[in-house]
Amino acid sequence: MKHLYTAVSFLLFLAVTPQIHAHGPSLKIDKPAASPGEEITVRGEGLTTNGDVQLTLRGILEDHSLGSVRGDEHGRFEKTVTLPSELSPGEYTLVAAGDETATVKLTIQQSEESAGSSEPAPMEHAEHGGHESSEAPPHGEAPHATPEAMELERSTVGSARGLAWGLTLVSGLLGVGLLVRERGR
């Protein structure tokens, strides 16, 4: 009998769990993908009642604040925000943080205006292998496509770079040392 009570209690728990989740915080956006500079509408509920909710777009390298919005007495809110124009294409997470936190995925697509480069190379001067092209695609088809490399912030700096030099040197010395020893045999 005791086992029966336990089983029934467990089944009741399982039945109730989805209901609990159904009333938890939620966050929605009107489109799953957008371009930099475009407007999106954010809706949420259950995060904060009569309080501020901070909206942040979390990228792989940096976060972008999208401001805040006030939740009503039911904890609901809706806000249309303009996405920062400097966003690079990729997958982002929109985070809404009040008393509770909710997230939703947002894909940033290439925009026509910002495609390719912040300082796009003119198509007529697309270069490869040191040779200047004179028959590149016309402007209308691909406004800012460029074969040029990005200016990058790099992680291997300071002591990490010193260590990389050290390992490279040790590897070279080991190679030469082993060869010299083998030739001496």
Added chain:
Amino acid sequence: MELSHRLAVEEGLGYPIPKVADRLPYFFGSITFFGILVQIVTGIYLTQFYNASPDGAHQSLLYIIARAPWGDFLRSVHRWSANLILLSVTFHLLWVFWRGSYRKPREITWWAGVLMLGMIFLLYFTGTVLPQDQAGYEAMAHYIAGARGAGVFGAVFTPEFTPSVSVLSRLYALHVGVLPMIFFGFLGVHLYLIRFLEIHTHPGEDRQGSTFLRHLRRMGAHGFLFLALAGLLALLWPAELGYPAVEGAEVTKPPFFFLWIYALENWFGTPALVFGPPLIYLVLFLPPVLDRKESTLPRDRKGMLLVGYGFLLLLFALALYAWLAPAQQHIM
């Protein structure tokens, strides 16, 4: 008791090999192998950060370069090592061709090597696609155009084959799983045959005089030198990353080792993608079939050497032409 004794190192690896095999040109094969090991180690690390979805790939590269500890350096080593592998495997191929070592009974050793060469080129190609910068995107677009052009033979590689997963993810699976597995299968055959058919010697060359164990130590030394060179190049010229791709644009050219295909594309258009690489690749299978002379000495195989190096020169001329020619649109 020493560890080497416990591992029966002397008994297993101390067998005699020709003295001539201790010369530098004989090490390009093992240098290539060490390069592959470097690729595996650095590749496993990079895999922890890479996102193989079309929307996240380029961003994950930015993360690898800017945030991942040592990510920038190890990616650069991966990139340079890939280039050095192509160089060393080319030297290995040329040396074996010069020596006539593909001749009976070593035909299958040669063919296994040619198949591995194909895997290396495919590994290099799939690697260039992964960053999804402009060059990577265009390389993938050419891959898709080639697959579509190949009809039923290429159908499985097209985006239309399945909507459940992107072409990029499938190329990534090829790069990190399928191609390495096939490569090591052929490598097993290659090494087995080298072991039991022995290293090819010309008349008058000592068939013994050294041991594989000594050779192995020198191989290790060359491996360290390979690693040092890749590290040095990575520190001096870190691997670059292009801007996020603009769909529909075609403004880049392929890396040097693929430029000859670009030249063919300039003349024959998309069909060159379908027929060019397979036809030129198939030529590499021919030497053991065509060269049936008794002697393997270079002076007795002048015709074959002339054809072989003429073929190489042709590829180089095509690459040079493609490098100098203006960028063209082939598929967009």
